[in-house]
Amino acid sequence: xxxxxxxxxxxxxxxxxxxxxxxxxxxxxxxxxxxxxxxxxxxxxxxxxxxxxxxxxxxxxxxxxxxxxxxxxxxxxxxxxxxxxxxxxxxxxxxxxxxxxxxxxxxxxxxxxxxxxxxxxxxxxxxxxxxxxxxxxxxxxxxxxxxxxxxxxxxxxxxxxxxxxxxxx
Numbered sequence: 001x002x003x004x005x006x007x008x009x010x011x012x013x014x015x016x017x018x019x020x021x022x023x024x025x026x027x028x029x030x031x032x033x034x035x036x037x038x039x040x041x042x043x044x045x046x047x048x049x050x051x052x053x054x055x056x057x058x059x060x061x062x063x064x065x066x067x068x069x070x071x072x073x074x075x076x077x078x079x080x081x082x083x084x085x086x087x088x089x090x091x092x093x094x095x096x097x098x099x100x101x102x103x104x105x106x107x108x109x110x111x112x113x114x115x116x117x118x119x120x121x122x123x124x125x126x127x128x129x130x131x132x133x134x135x136x137x138x139x140x141x142x143x144x145x146x147x148x149x150x151x152x153x154x155x156x157x158x159x160x161x162x163x164x165x166x167x168x169x
Contacts, residue, residue, distance in 0.1 A: 025126040026146035028139065030113035031055055032169030035148075039160040041101045050105070053168065055113055058106045075102040100134060104153050105160065107132045108139050112148075125149065134158075 031052050037060070039046040047064040056077040062068035072083040079090045080099055093099035108130075111117055117130030121143050128139040135155030141148050151160040 023143075025119070025121050025143040026141075027115075028109075028112035028126065028128060028141045028148060029146045029165075029167065030109040033147075033165060033167050035165040036163045037105075037160055038163070039101060039158065041158050042156070046101065050162075051168075052109060055110050056106065058102050058109075060102055073102055075106050077106070100156055101158060104132070104134050104137070104156065104158055105151065107134075108137050108151055108153075109148070112139055112141075 031054050034049065034051045037046070037048055037050045045064060046062065046068070048060050048062040048068075051059040051061075053059075058075040059072060060075075061072040062070070070084060073096070074081040074083065075093065080093045080096055080102065081088055081090045082096070093103050111130055111132065112128055117128040117137075117139070120127045120129075124143050126141040126143045126146070128141065130137055130139075132153075134153055137151065137153045139148060140150045147165045148162045150162065152158065
């Protein structure tokens, strides 16, 4: 009787440990995509279309707020080029109020490509937590596809939601 009970307990333990295993998450998609973003940045609601072709770069075309609608900002890792109504000019990212918005998105996506940060899985999501130039961040991606869903950087404060994701590569 003891032997049978011990065998049943061992079998149940094996089954229980098998249930706790999770499927490895996909790597976060950090480049080669376009999507919509909705951001709360320093109490300003920002909306637009984000294009990310390669590491270190980002193109954001604003649709809101109204004061930025139609403007495109292109980050190349060193400067921001602002484009509107056929005109363009480069500026130091630090001089543009929305400069940290793009710089932080670039930095976090680049960190995700490099494999930086602590990665955990929760409820079908891959959570990447790390620290960058502007403080701690949390990037949430779909665990199966690696598609970015949200980004938060409380210290600047920034909260971004990604939607309508399309890979371009």
